[in-house]
Amino acid sequence: MLPPSPSSRPGSPPEDTATAIACDIFCAVIDNFGDIGVSWRLARQLAHEHGWQVRVFVDDLHAFHKLCPALALDKARQTVDGIVVEHWHTPAHAGDVLEIADVVIEAFACELPPVYVAAMARRERKPVWLNLEYLSAEDWVADFHLRPSPHPRYALTKTFFFPGLGHGTGGVLKEKDLDARRAAFEASAQARADWWQRATGGPPPAEGATVISLFAYENPAVDALLGQWRDSAAPIVLLVPEGRISGAVARFFGAPSFGAQAHAIRGSLTAHGLVFTDQNGYDALLWASDINFVRGEDSFVRAQWAARPFVWQIYPQADDAHLPKLDAALAHYTRTLPGAARASLARFWHAWNGNGVPDWADFDHHRAQFEARAAEWASELAQVGDLAANLAGFAKTQLK
Numbered sequence: 001m002l003p004p005s006p007s008s009r010p011g012s013p014p015e016d017t018a019t020a021i022a023c024d025i026f027c028a029v030i031d032n033f034g035d036i037g038v039s040w041r042l043a044r045q046l047a048h049e050h051g052w053q054v055r056v057f058v059d060d061l062h063a064f065h066k067l068c069p070a071l072a073l074d075k076a077r078q079t080v081d082g083i084v085v086e087h088w089h090t091p092a093h094a095g096d097v098l099e100i101a102d103v104v105i106e107a108f109a110c111e112l113p114p115v116y117v118a119a120m121a122r123r124e125r126k127p128v129w130l131n132l133e134y135l136s137a138e139d140w141v142a143d144f145h146l147r148p149s150p151h152p153r154y155a156l157t158k159t160f161f162f163p164g165l166g167h168g169t170g171g172v173l174k175e176k177d178l179d180a181r182r183a184a185f186e187a188s189a190q191a192r193a194d195w196w197q198r199a200t201g202g203p204p205p206a207e208g209a210t211v212i213s214l215f216a217y218e219n220p221a222v223d224a225l226l227g228q229w230r231d232s233a234a235p236i237v238l239l240v241p242e243g244r245i246s247g248a249v250a251r252f253f254g255a256p257s258f259g260a261q262a263h264a265i266r267g268s269l270t271a272h273g274l275v276f277t278d279q280n281g282y283d284a285l286l287w288a289s290d291i292n293f294v295r296g297e298d299s300f301v302r303a304q305w306a307a308r309p310f311v312w313q314i315y316p317q318a319d320d321a322h323l324p325k326l327d328a329a330l331a332h333y334t335r336t337l338p339g340a341a342r343a344s345l346a347r348f349w350h351a352w353n354g355n356g357v358p359d360w361a362d363f364d365h366h367r368a369q370f371e372a373r374a375a376e377w378a379s380e381l382a383q384v385g386d387l388a389a390n391l392a393g394f395a396k397t398q399l400k
């Protein structure tokens with residue numbers, strides 16, 4: 001067991017810290033923010049909603065700092081939000097003191113330090129060892145979810161935990177208070193006005209404007225889309241968190257850069273560059289927008305909980321291995337849409353992922369149907385259950 005955290009949150013469930021389940025999450029950042037984004041969100045839920053004593057080992061504090069500005073970059077060990085964060089700086093390193101948790105999660109098949117695995121094998125009560133996989137909406141996921149894999153040398157078993165969008169999978173992360181926070185934001189004109197002031201330095205746009213958030217990798221399709229928004233009959237307000245797409249937006253406006261606090265107007269298109277915020281701040285951006293362009297894994301999930309139409313740029317993989325995953329997600333998301341709307345959304349998503357030219361007018365034409373479906377889908381997805389609760393439930397059955 002880990003020692004009781006000195007900064008256990010007052011709002012945590014009343015679990016006795018001496019008996020709380022200790023959990024270590026190991027996260028190696030490949031690139032971007034999804035690996036640590038998912039790991040950190042899971043850590044916070046396990047600590048705050050389930051009362052677990054959580055420790056996160058992460059090898060890249062700089063990536064982590066972007067979505068958790070409270071993190072100090074120079075500390076080998078620190079406590080943030082009631083969670084111990086260890087800078088996992090060498091592959092063999094496993095914490096200053098080798099304590100082995102009750103539940104060990106390796107995020108996205110990162111390799112645990114061999115010294116840690118050896119200590120897991122020596123532990124009298126063997127830890128529950130989970131490999132948290134990347135999210136995929138494909139059908140095979142349900143068959144592989146919770147499959148055990150015995151270690152070749154030690155008396156240890158690793159279990160594969162698969163996030164997914166369908167029944168029989170681990171689901172996706174959803175905080176207990178998320179819907180309430182969104183409802184409060186949507187119900188409060190003041191909260192929204194404050195948000196616009198902080199994010200863009202101005203008031204919310206006038207009625208009739210379409211607000212679009214754009215979080216994306218470099219994407220050749222963006223030039224055509226920016227041109228269509230410029231020429232659109234109705235005003236478009238584009239919100240661009242600073243990042244990999246900012247260069248293309250700058251080029252479109254003939255600006256040297258398009259970072260935080262940038263503003264530009266061309267035709268019907270007004271664009272604002274935004275600061276990259278913490279994760280809660282990103283949710284507010286999704287709620288402030290009518291349509292969200294998202295990417296990777298975690299923002300893709302958040303857009304679904306925001307219950308507004310969204311466009312997904314999937315993380316590209318070698319040999320186009322990502323394309324069946326894109327279609328599997330579309331199959332779930334568009335399941336009940338009428339044929340024409342369904343085909344329109346598929347065309348748009350495919351174009352945004354390298355196959356064709358996006359047609360904004362076509363998308364906009366079906367928007368009311370996309371809006372209705374987005375709300376319906378958020379309820380459907382919630383039926384699969386929250387990943388943190390599913391994971392905690394499974395771990396508890398193993399710890400008995």
Ligand code: TRH
Pocket residue numbers: 030031032033034035037038066067134215241275276277278279280281282295296297298299300315
């Ligand atoms: O950054 P990503 O492209 O991460 C990707 C994917 O996870 C992909 O599956 C993985 O293989 C690859 O990394 C290595 O996109 P993602 O997953 O949406 O993660 C972004 C995180 O950043 C998410 O937690 C939301 C958060 N975020 C903020 O906290 N503030 C912001 O302002 C923005 C724009 C995002």
